[in-house]
Amino acid sequence: MNGAAESQVPLPESAAAGAGSAWEREVVDFYIHLAQAFSLPKSVGAIFGVLFASPRPLSLDDIVERLSISKGSASSGLKLLQRVGAVQPTYEPGDRRTRYVPEMSIRRLLTGLLQETVTPHLRRGAEQLESLAPLLDEYPPEERKVLAARLRALNTWQGKAKRLLPFVLGFLGRPLRRAKAASESGTDA
Amino acid sequence: MNGAAESQVPLPESAAAGAGSAWEREVVDFYIHLAQAFSLPKSVGAIFGVLFASPRPLSLDDIVERLSISKGSASSGLKLLQRVGAVQPTYEPGDRRTRYVPEMSIRRLLTGLLQETVTPHLRRGAEQLESLAPLLDEYPPEERKVLAARLRALNTWQGKAKRLLPFVLGFLGRPLRRAKAASESGTDA
DNA sequence: AAGAGAGTTCAGAATTTTCTGAACTTTCTC
């Protein structure tokens, strides 16, 4: 695949714990499943996982190597993750390659994800609802009554959906009550 | 069967407003898009839409006819919708075919949907997390510190996710404050 | 008990999504 290892250095990190470690495999596996719960491509979950599993930022080539995926996949996966704010690029002076760190705040993670996937669809729907009421005029009164109630329900849903996101984000922003102190240190916004 | 059905009645509803009406098309279109926001098959959205658009319960064959999809699609789509509680079968005495009505409570809709899609994945994740901590022993202290913090964050997320669903459902259960009275009538649980 | 109606199942077709690999752009180094 890639023109690997010019020198004979076997592995870039401590052999037991670096790339390909059990820890890395498990974490990657975990995020692959999580990604599928959100119907995102497996590769996207894997990329986030490998970043999450690494104590140091990784470059695109690191990711390609560790996951054995193509540069194309890695590039577009990273682009998606950046767009939803799930990873951030870091630029170290004197290094040409961009390295990436995973976002650790669940609040920001969810915000970006929902913003990307659900919100645009909801927006579209809101406009459409306006134009629906007049179409009921064709129906006989009895049926129109039933359908008008449904249309009202639809508007109610729309209203609730709009208020739901801020509500959820508020919830995620608060610290867990009754959690052991250790669980909180600097891991969330 | 009831003797009325076999006669030569051209359409089961008033021609202008029944199957194929503008109202039906718009509603179906709306739910097709909504389905895609949840990454469900378009046909599933269309089936829910056609039920939502109809003032009376529809049978599998009604759906097949109005959406021009195969019986197989309709059958499995209905099955999925029933499983998540988005439609309910109705059995009228003296009629052999099952007819379906859409669920109108957004609370129940979302409960079922999340139960079906997200919850099993979260469950799976919880077990896996337990076994992760020991794998960090291989890492040098400096790196282990970073990764241990991430593992704690992961546990925090898990905890929040667990509490989030009931919280959301609570929100959806309450009536909208400051909404005009008309928006509320009997449309939600 | 034969036949019709209602609905399910599932193998393969059609469609959509995801991934690869090679060509390309841009930026840095010598």
Place this chain on the structure above:
DNA sequence: GAGAAAGTTCAGAAAATTCTGAACTCTCTT
């Protein structure tokens, strides 16, 4: 400026998902 390193893009391949249609089961009717 030539060459190399880093990263993007995109056409086509591969994989996954969804849909169809025909065969099948079950139940009710006569």
